[in-house]
Amino acid sequence: MSVNRAQRVDLEVVTDLIPPNSRVLDVGSGDGLLLELLQETKQVDGRGLELSQRGVNECVARGLSVIQGDADTDLKFYPDKGFDFVVLSQTMQATRNPKIVLDELLRIGNRAIVSFPNFGHWRVRFSLLIKGRMPVTRDLPYSWYDTPNIHFCTIRDFVNLCEELGATVEKATALDAAGQKIGLSMPWWFWNFFGQQAVFLLKR
Amino acid sequence: MAAQRVARTNDEADHPSSPLLQFGPDRPLKLDAGTLLSPFQIAYQTYGALNDARSNAILVCHALTGDQHVASTNPVTGKPGWWEVLIGPGKIIDTNRFFVICSNVIGGCLGSTGPASTNPVTGKPYGLDLPIITIRDMVRAQAMLVDHFGIDKLFCVLGGSMGGMQVLEWAASHSERVFCALPIATGARHSSQNIAFHEVGRQAVMADPDWHGGKYLDFGKRPEKGLAVARMAAHITYLSEAALHRKFGRNLQDREALTFGFDADFQIESYLRHQGMTFVDRFDANSYLYLTRAMDYFDLAADHGGRLADAFAGTRTRFCLVSFTSDWLFPTGESRSIVHALNAAGASVSFVEIETDRGHDAFLLDEPELFAAINGFIASAARARGLGA
Numbered sequence: 001m002s003v004n005r006a007q008r009v010d011l012e013v014v015t016d017l018i019p020p021n022s023r024v025l026d027v028g029s030g031d032g033l034l035l036e037l038l039q040e041t042k043q044v045d046g047r048g049l050e051l052s053q054r055g056v057n058e059c060v061a062r063g064l065s066v067i068q069g070d071a072d073t074d075l076k077f078y079p080d081k082g083f084d085f086v087v088l089s090q091t092m093q094a095t096r097n098p099k100i101v102l103d104e105l106l107r108i109g110n111r112a113i114v115s116f117p118n119f120g121h122w123r124v125r126f127s128l129l130i131k132g133r134m135p136v137t138r139d140l141p142y143s144w145y146d147t148p149n150i151h152f153c154t155i156r157d158f159v160n161l162c163e164e165l166g167a168t169v170e171k172a173t174a175l176d177a178a179g180q181k182i183g184l185s186m187p188w189w190f191w192n193f194f195g196q197q198a199v200f201l202l203k204r
Numbered sequence: 205m206a207a208q209r210v211a212r213t214n215d216e217a218d219h220p221s222s223p224l225l226q227f228g229p230d231r232p233l234k235l236d237a238g239t240l241l242s243p244f245q246i247a248y249q250t251y252g253a254l255n256d257a258r259s260n261a262i263l264v265c266h267a268l269t270g271d272q273h274v275a276s277t278n279p280v281t282g283k284p285g286w287w288e289v290l291i292g293p294g295k296i297i298d299t300n301r302f303f304v305i306c307s308n309v310i311g312g313c314l315g316s317t318g319p320a321s322t323n324p325v326t327g328k329p330y331g332l333d334l335p336i337i338t339i340r341d342m343v344r345a346q347a348m349l350v351d352h353f354g355i356d357k358l359f360c361v362l363g364g365s366m367g368g369m370q371v372l373e374w375a376a377s378h379s380e381r382v383f384c385a386l387p388i389a390t391g392a393r394h395s396s397q398n399i400a401f402h403e404v405g406r407q408a409v410m411a412d413p414d415w416h417g418g419k420y421l422d423f424g425k426r427p428e429k430g431l432a433v434a435r436m437a438a439h440i441t442y443l444s445e446a447a448l449h450r451k452f453g454r455n456l457q458d459r460e461a462l463t464f465g466f467d468a469d470f471q472i473e474s475y476l477r478h479q480g481m482t483f484v485d486r487f488d489a490n491s492y493l494y495l496t497r498a499m500d501y502f503d504l505a506a507d508h509g510g511r512l513a514d515a516f517a518g519t520r521t522r523f524c525l526v527s528f529t530s531d532w533l534f535p536t537g538e539s540r541s542i543v544h545a546l547n548a549a550g551a552s553v554s555f556v557e558i559e560t561d562r563g564h565d566a567f568l569l570d571e572p573e574l575f576a577a578i579n580g581f582i583a584s585a586a587r588a589r590g591l592g593a
Contacts, residue, residue: 045552053557060524060554061576063584067543067555077544 009179010115011037013199014087017113017171018042022084025049025108027071027101028091032059035066047083049074072096075104087113093149099161106167106204115199118174120154120192139196155192162202171201209485210426212280213313217329217488218322220247220315221279222272222308225352233310233345236501237335243324246349247315248307251275251291252299254353260591261355262297263346264306265363265370268495269435269487271314274306275299280314280486289570296579301591302359309370310345311337311494319490320421330490332418337494339366339502343373350381359589360582362386364567365534366495369502372542375523376504376515384522384585386578389531389567391538392512392545393503398533401441402496405434409489418490431489432480439479444530444563448472505545512545519546522588524554524581526567526574533564554581 011034018024020042026035029048032055038044048066050056059066071088072095086109088101093116095101105112117139118124127135134144142149153161155174162169174182174195182191191198225246227233232242249272254261264274264287271278275285275292291297291304308316311334318337323330350358361374361382368390375385394402409415412430416423440448456462457474468474505512523546527539536557546553556577560566567574586592 047552053559056554057556057558057573057577060556061580063580063587065522065552065554065584067547067553068557069543074544074547077547079548079550082550 008033008090009175010089010197010199013173013175013181014089014113014115015041017199017201018044018085021045023082025078025083025086027075027086027088027105028094029059029064029066030055032062032064032066034087034089035059035064036062039064071101075101075108078104078108080107081110083109085109085111085113087115089113089115090117092116093152095151098151098153099165102161102167103165106165106202110203111170112167112202113199114158114202115197116153116158117149118155118192118195118198119152120156121177121196122193123177123196125193155195155198156188158198158200159188162200165204167202167204169200170203173199175199206481206485209280213486213488214320214421216247216280216314217318217320218315220308222247222249222315224248224315225349227348231348233341233348235335235341236338237341239335241310241317241335241341244310244317244345245315245321246307246310246317246345248272248305248349249274249276250306251304252302254303254355258353258355259357259359259589260301261303261305261350261353261358262360262362263350263358263374264291264304265342265346265361265367265374266306266309267363267365267367268438268499269483269492270367271312272306272308272316273314275304278486281482286568289568290575290578296575297582305349305353307346307349309337309342309366309495309498311342311491311498313488313491316345318488319418319494320488329419329421331421332490334490334494336501337498339369339373339498340377340507342498343370343377346370346374347378347381357381357383359591360384360386360585362388362578363390364388365390365564366499368534369499372504372515373502375519375521376508379516379519379521382521383589384524384581386524386526386581387539387542388526388574389528389534389539389564391534392505392515392542394500395538399500401438401533402500404437405496406493408433408437409493412489415489418493420489426484427489428484431484431487431492432477434492435483435487436476436480439476441533442563442565444532444561446530446561447563450561451475512541513548516546516549516551519549519551522552522581522585524556524577526555526577527557528563528566528571529557529559530561531564531566 056068124135174191232240368387371387409430412427414425415427452472455471508514527536
């Protein structure tokens with residue numbers, strides 16, 4: 001996982017989107033936090049794909065069904081619509097080709113759930129505009145030279161990409177700096193400014 | 205001592221000290237070679253007790269030179285069972301909880317029908333008259349043993365190397381009978397390099413004049429030199445360069461300087477010679493030929509129209525694959541291609557690669573990360589199978 005944070009509020013949002021007993025693939029499953037949460041609360045048939053061998057071995061030792069692999073290269077081995085949900089949680093910004101990865105998610109899953117840090121958040125804009133420095137925040141703690149996050153986007157950017165890929169946004173949630181959901185009635189620009197993280201439910 | 209072991213090995217072929225299941229002419233073993241093997245017998249060991257639901261059985265498949273004595277003293281060598289680090293009361297595979305079965309493979313030499321067994325037609329050892337045995341034949345025979353116990357579905361099938369090939373074959377050809385499968389340090393096919401190493405071993409055996417065209421037992425001989433060389437060559441492939449260097453380096457054996465001769469100057473030479481010598485006491489040379497051939501012939505994808513994923517189509521078995529970073533006999537890529545095929549088949553699969561410099565043989569050793577993975581996988585599968593802790 002490329003975002004450091006003890007409290008992963010986005011995981012709860014993701015979990016709420018998934019009905020019990022679904023077949024779920026978690027791409028970038030890290031230490032297995034989400035898979036474990038989904039198994040406990042939703043009794044899902046969960047699988048994980050994780051880049052770090054250490055993370056994989058820990059997951060398997062805890063009884064999770066996880067394999068070592070790279071989202072950029074290994075999603076092609078999964079069959080069409082093999083899962084009810086494919087989750088890409090806080091991982092998209094670390095992939096080499098987010099567009100291809102997203103396309104694969106929509107092929108493999110009946111629905112895709114993507115959560116990512118919003119680079120349009122006011123703190124990020126503030127850092128660049130006023131300080132003239134690449135933003136280092138609680139959610140994005142890396143310096144520009146050592147970050148695994150190579151493809152940041154804003155909520156608006158992501159919505160555009162979804163349109164390009166012919167994906168329908170079935171549900172979207174933005175979380176503010178306090179981890180609170182931003183009201184549904186708010187316009188996109190508001191989300192894009194005050195949302196620190198976003199969770200999208202997509203279908204194609 | 206060595207002579208005693210040899211006598212014991214010869215004796216174990218027909219009259220093993222293990223429990224024995226004999227199949228008469230009414231129940232032949234259908235072989236891939238296109239013939240029937242009949243009569244035939246399977247020597248096996250079991251540990252623990254089968255529960256009332258017959259749902260707690262674990263089948264362990266042994267590797268090329270292994271045997272059924274997985275968790276109890278080997279009657280020929282007097283050594284502990286080959287996987288006692290993993291299997292036993294209170295161990296990771298807890299025999300207080302699971303019913304563990306391990307049988308000598310068909311083609312082996314410790315009691316299941318093999319080339320050293322007596323051919324009922326001639327009254328002499330089969331030698332090369334035994335048809336070629338495949339991994340699938342071995343599994344077919346194991347299935348008959350499992351039937352004998354009245355077990356419809358095995359909780360788990362596990363094994364490393366050639367044992368892993370049997371696990372994959374079980375999962376492919378009897379998937380409805382396997383709840384979870386644990387193939388370790390193995391491949392879905394034998395690579396060209398692996399066939400090459402085996403061919404070197406076989407040629408070494410056959411070049412020994414004591415081999416007598418495979419009829420050495422009739423002459424009261426054994427091709428010990430040839431089989432020892434085969435074992436020496438193979439043993440190198442079970443280790444890694446790093447491990448060899450760590451263990452032996454260029455150290456000299458019981459001497460201060462090179463002798464300018466062909467004695468075992470180096471520790472590694474002495475070690476390999478020892479490995480070769482002790483192996484021939486406990487193993488039948490023809491059996492070595494048959495079992496290496498079985499591994500060479502194994503190609504699971506070819507058995508399913510060239511597409512490995514088709515071998516696992518519709519499977520509900522849970523898989524966990526394990527490879528080792530320094531294994532150059534079955535490198536991680538071999539496991540990874542099986543994982544990709546299982547992904548394509550929509551199977552439930554875990555895959556761990558263990559960092560170690562101990563090479564292919566790491567699966568037999570005390571590797572904490574390997575044990576953690578096996579433990580997690582078995583525990584989670586046992587919960588899913590409704591087997592309480």
